Amino acid sequence: MIFGALFFFLNSPSFAAVFEDEIGRKVEIPGPPQRIISVAPSVTEILFALGLGERIVGVSNYCNFPPEALRKEKVGGYITPSLEKILALRPDLVFQTADGDLKAFVNRLAGFGIPVYITNPRSVAETLKAVLKIGEATFSSPAAQVLAEGMRAKMAGIRDKIAGRPRLRALHAMSVDPLISSGKETFVHDLILLAGGENIAADAKGKHPLLSMEEVIARDPQVILLSSMLSNEPMTAQKQALGRYREISAVRAGRIQVIQADLILRPSPRIVDGLAEVARAIHPEAFP
Numbered sequence: 001m002i003f004g005a006l007f008f009f010l011n012s013p014s015f016a017a018v019f020e021d022e023i024g025r026k027v028e029i030p031g032p033p034q035r036i037i038s039v040a041p042s043v044t045e046i047l048f049a050l051g052l053g054e055r056i057v058g059v060s061n062y063c064n065f066p067p068e069a070l071r072k073e074k075v076g077g078y079i080t081p082s083l084e085k086i087l088a089l090r091p092d093l094v095f096q097t098a099d100g101d102l103k104a105f106v107n108r109l110a111g112f113g114i115p116v117y118i119t120n121p122r123s124v125a126e127t128l129k130a131v132l133k134i135g136e137a138t139f140s141s142p143a144a145q146v147l148a149e150g151m152r153a154k155m156a157g158i159r160d161k162i163a164g165r166p167r168l169r170a171l172h173a174m175s176v177d178p179l180i181s182s183g184k185e186t187f188v189h190d191l192i193l194l195a196g197g198e199n200i201a202a203d204a205k206g207k208h209p210l211l212s213m214e215e216v217i218a219r220d221p222q223v224i225l226l227s228s229m230l231s232n233e234p235m236t237a238q239k240q241a242l243g244r245y246r247e248i249s250a251v252r253a254g255r256i257q258v259i260q261a262d263l264i265l266r267p268s269p270r271i272v273d274g275l276a277e278v279a280r281a282i283h284p285e286a287f288p
Helices: 002-010 041-049 067-071 083-088 102-110 124-137 141-162 187-194 213-219 236-242 261-265 271-282
Strands: 017-020 026-029 036-038 056-059 093-097 116-119 168-176 179-181 197-199 223-226 256-258
Touching: 017 124, 026 116, 036 041, 041 056, 041 067, 041 093, 041 124, 083 102, 093 102, 102 116, 116 124, 124 141, 124 187, 124 271, 141 187, 141 271, 168 187, 168 213, 168 236, 168 271, 187 197, 187 261, 187 271, 223 236, 223 271, 236 256, 261 271
Parallel strands: 036 056, 036 093, 093 116, 168 197, 168 223, 223 256
Antiparallel strands: 017 026, 168 179
């Protein structure tokens, strides 16, 4: 199996272009890739949005959108993908995130001549850049430009709708007991600001800080956003638990909104849909 993969790469076309990935590595890609593996759910979404779905031969166990991704061969988790499964699929390009043991993963694949592109967006603006850079690496820049422009247009429309409205205090929680929020260096923080809100966990330590209910009551969010790591979890129990705290403005006003986690935690083209959901939760009057 491994020797077959090695033979494939030794006999690939000599033409190659060099790109810089999102952590500054030089990646040599032998022409437009025809057999792509993505072990990052966000990249899988981007590749499908670029019209490259037919070229994807493998994805991670967590790649669940679009529905076509569920039918692709699985290569394991995005932090610890299976080298054997990847080699068996004979890819000419692999996408990985900046999480996990990258050095060992990249070095082992490099030994078989397989280029690995690392993606590492940390904000909505960097997600747009990632779309363009992935477009370059897949020789699909025109499609990437169209996709990025569409995302920017949606963002501009949301910005126009909320222009001039007061910033409301917002809390994001991935669980309630314990209460795990989203701090400053997260996509959620970025989305709350872009949606016309103020993140009450902005000054807390860590990306996903634990907040006590006393802290939440003292900071008195006017809007609470709930999202579970399970994609379509309704979080009914969490909403009921928060409902006991009538001291909180958001609870008294019934301003507790469940938002699908993939829309706000994943740097994919759908992050602008997540922005729309957050903006609608903070300023519903702007979205009749």
